[in-house]
Amino acid sequence: MTTTATPASPGRMPGQIKYIIGNEACERFSFYGMRNILVPFLISSVLLGYLPEGSEREAMAKDVFHTFVIGVYFFPLLGGWLSDRFFGKYNTVLWFSLIYCAGHACLALFEGNRTGFFTGLFLIALGSGGIKPLVVSFCGDQFDQSNKDKAKVVFDAFYWIINFGSFFASLFAPLLLRNFGPAVAFGIPGVLMFIATVIFWAGRRQYVNVPPSGNDPDSFLNVIRTALRERRPGQGNAGALVAWGGIVVAVLMLALWALKAVGADLPWWPDSFGFVITACLALGVLIAFGGWGASLQLERARGRHPDAAVDGVRAVLRILIVFALVTPFWSLFDQKASTWIIQGNAMVVPHEQWWWPSWLVKEPAQMQALNPLLVMLLIPFNNLVLYPALRRMGFVVTALRRMGWGIAISGVSWIVAGVLQLWIDGGAEVSLAWQSLPYLLLTFGEVLVSATALEFAYSQAPHAMKGVIMAFWYLTSTFGSLWVLLTNAGVRNDGFKAMIAQTGLSEPAFLMFFFAAFAFVAALAFALYARRYPMQDNYRVAT
Incomplete structure (x- = not known):
């Protein structure tokens, strides 16, 4: 009520x-x-x-x-x-x-x-x-x-x-x-x-205060639980075994972290894998194995739950694969407030140039203001100019295509940032103004990915599952930052440092090109999955 x-x-x-x-x-x-x-x-x-x-x-x-x-x-x-x-x-x-x-x-x-x-x-x-x-x-x-x-x-x-x-x-x-x-x-x-x-x-x-709904018997988790627990004569329980395997792996990871934390000698468990990294990896294992296991025997939930709820869970599981392939984008995007600020600190603020607003922009960290400014400009540009032009040229601008291109363009932005880092490493005085180019490319990628993803997820998930979709969407940023933490942990390894040294690149430059490659691989995987994704239309019917 x-x-x-x-x-x-x-x-x-x-x-x-x-x-x-x-x-x-x-x-x-x-x-x-x-x-x-x-x-x-x-x-x-x-x-x-x-x-x-x-x-x-x-x-x-x-x-x-x-x-x-x-x-x-x-x-x-x-x-x-x-x-x-x-x-x-x-x-x-x-x-x-x-x-x-x-x-x-x-x-x-x-x-x-x-x-x-x-x-x-x-x-x-x-x-x-x-x-x-x-x-x-x-x-x-x-x-x-x-x-x-x-x-x-x-x-x-x-x-x-x-x-x-x-x-x-x-x-x-x-x-x-x-x-x-x-x-x-x-x-x-x-x-x-x-x-x-x-x-x-x-x-x-x-x-207007809508009261809490309490425990929905046909919620996402309840349907998953039923699918994994339901036994059928003559049928195996592969899905349940997969899900339990994920639980065992997740618990084992947390146990290894705990043993390491109390001083146990576990040379094969990385010292740099603290609680946050371990917990996030364990959560990822639970989601991946639980979703895989549930998908194997989801049909067993029919009869115990309405068909709409079961179909909704299957739609969410498909969307989760799309979201998983988006997580590399967030590993690039959120580093504009970390890696790119550090790079900006090594650049020269061009106060002597007449076109530089020295009265306002004095610190490299202020370059982050470009992101929201460009977002406000790019969204109307895309909707009013770019997408209509592409449609007139015969290109079908689907949500999945926009997202795939957004991931790839974010990779290009990190190629540009890597080139700037090479200039800095070579001893050149690089103007901070050059960072405008990777910011433009990264923001263009953000608009294609982030603004489109919510539209895509809303259209694919039934009404009862839209809240679940939002929760999983926020987790894409969590796992994006997890990839950054894992990379930072890797570069502390002597063997990995030696490998970077052999490339002739500095550590910052190597990581910038690494994350660019990460985005390109994710974009390719995204495109391959998008080709066989079964599109749905779950917008509310007008009354």
């Missing part, structure tokens, strides 16, 4: 939307403000003072950043579950927002204390991740059949606000760090997050 204190007037924009949009604007500025200065702060801070300046400290800063990103995109699973099962969207968003505020406070107060600062990062990952899957859907709950035509306007505003907040946060947060220090640079995003929470709370008497 849906309850509301102030029902929306028929055909009109719900008045409570202003509170949700205001909350989103402040929250996005707070998140990108702290996120985009995290790596430069760590490189220069006493938190990593136990490491010598240079590549070791930069590598650790990257590890911390990508571990943080893993948490941000893992905790939506927790937030969505708590909302759906127990507390509803409003209460879950409000309480996670308070955790979020506490995390910002820790960053500002404990800039020189490793435990306090890393606790703050954990709380921000928990709070930001916890509300991530809920705010947009909570916004959608405010509309009904009488004013649903206004929802698109609001969702467009959401997208615009996200990029607006990211743009200004990327521009000004590095200046705050440079001119006023970390306490202010992390404190101002914290103040904005507190304002975001107050704005959200202020609309509490006007919101």
Whole structure:
């Protein structure tokens, strides 16, 4: 049952939307403000003072950043579950927002204390991740059949606000760090997050609150469980064996990590595989083997669950393969806030050039502002110019083709970044302005992948499974950062370092070309799978 204190007037924009949009604007500025200065702060801070300046400290800063990103995109699973099962969207968003505020406070107060600062990062990952899957859907709950035509306007505003907040946060947060220090640079995003929470709370008497659904007997996990447990005379249980094999492997991995952590001598288990890497690998094994096993005997769930639920689970399992092939893209994309900032620090800011906005752009980290700015320009360009032109030329611009090309173009952006690194390694003074080209290519890839993927997943998944799809979509970023952590762990190996040295490339240049190749291989695998993917159309039928 849906309850509301102030029902929306028929055909009109719900008045409570202003509170949700205001909350989103402040929250996005707070998140990108702290996120985009995290790596430069760590490189220069006493938190990593136990490491010598240079590549070791930069590598650790990257590890911390990508571990943080893993948490941000893992905790939506927790937030969505708590909302759906127990507390509803409003209460879950409000309480996670308070955790979020506490995390910002820790960053500002404990800039020189490793435990306090890393606790703050954990709380921000928990709070930001916890509300991530809920705010947009909570916004959608405010509309009904009488004013649903206004929802698109609001969702467009959401997208615009996200990029607006990211743009200004990327521009000004590095200046705050440079001119006023970390306490202010992390404190101002914290103040904005507190304002975001107050704005959200202020609309509490006007919101439509859809109560939690509780335990759905035909949910994704319940259908999977039935398929794996159901026994049929004369049929084997290959699916269940595969799923149990995944559970055994995942538990074994966690056990090996635990033994290593208490000092056991396990030379064949990498020292650099800490808890985060091991837990993510174990989660990946569970998803892969569980999904494979369920697909082998999914038909056994029919009769115990409606056909629509079983077909929905099969659609989700197919989409998961698409999502898995997208994870390499995120390993490239999220490094613009780590690897590319480190590269920018070795470049020359062209203050002497008349065309360079020296009054505003003073730090390499500010180049990240190009990403949201280009997103706001490229989406209308693609929709109004590029796609219509390609259609007139006879090219069919499908969602899967756009995503495959987006992954490949992101690989090209890293080829360009690698060439810039070769110039730097050769002793040339390279202008920071050159980074505009890889940013343009990477953002073009992002628009083709990210904006298209949600449209694709929405069309492929039945209505009852759309929430599950969103949870798995966020996990693509988690596994994208996992690939970065695994690569960073690999370059600490003496044998791998020797191999890099034999190429004649510096470690940064080698890794840039490595990630470009990673993207090209993923794009090829994506194209091969897309050719045999059975497209569905699960848009709601108009009434």
